Amino acid sequence: MNKAQLVAEVQKSLGADTSKAAAERSIEAVLEGIKKGVKKDKNVQLIGFGNFSVTKRAARDGINPQTQEKIRIKASKAVKFKAGAGLKAVL
Numbered sequence: 001m002n003k004a005q006l007v008a009e010v011q012k013s014l015g016a017d018t019s020k021a022a023a024e025r026s027i028e029a030v031l032e033g034i035k036k037g038v039k040k041d042k043n044v045q046l047i048g049f050g051n052f053s054v055t056k057r058a059a060r061d062g063i064n065p066q067t068q069e070k071i072r073i074k075a076s077k078a079v080k081f082k083a084g085a086g087l088k089a090v091l
Contacts, residue, residue, distance in 0.1 A: 003027070038079055048086030055080045 001009075011023035034052055037044035044052040059075040 021038045025041070046084070048084050050087055053080050053082070053090040 006029060007020060007024045010027060011018050011020050014023060014026075034044050038052050038054060043056045055078055057076045057078055060073050062071050062073045063069070064071050
């Protein structure tokens with residue numbers, strides 16, 4: 001499912017009186033809320049759906065696949081998602 005399909009599904013769930021633009025704004029608002037929450041609190045927990053959290057990746061050595069040259073990969077942060085019980089039950 002891509003974003004356009006998700007917008008159509010949300011619009012369908014909200015009813016015929018909801019426009020496609022309103023459904024898209026709703027999705028954007030939720031995504032912005034998750035981004036702000038992860039940035040500020042380092043964790044967003046949606047009971048029954050899952051948890052978004054920040055994880056740290058240590059610096060490490062790697063290999064450039066084109067030149068086979070050894071390179072140093074800097075430390076970084078990434079967002080991790082762990083599915084909740086409600087989402088796992090659907091699968």
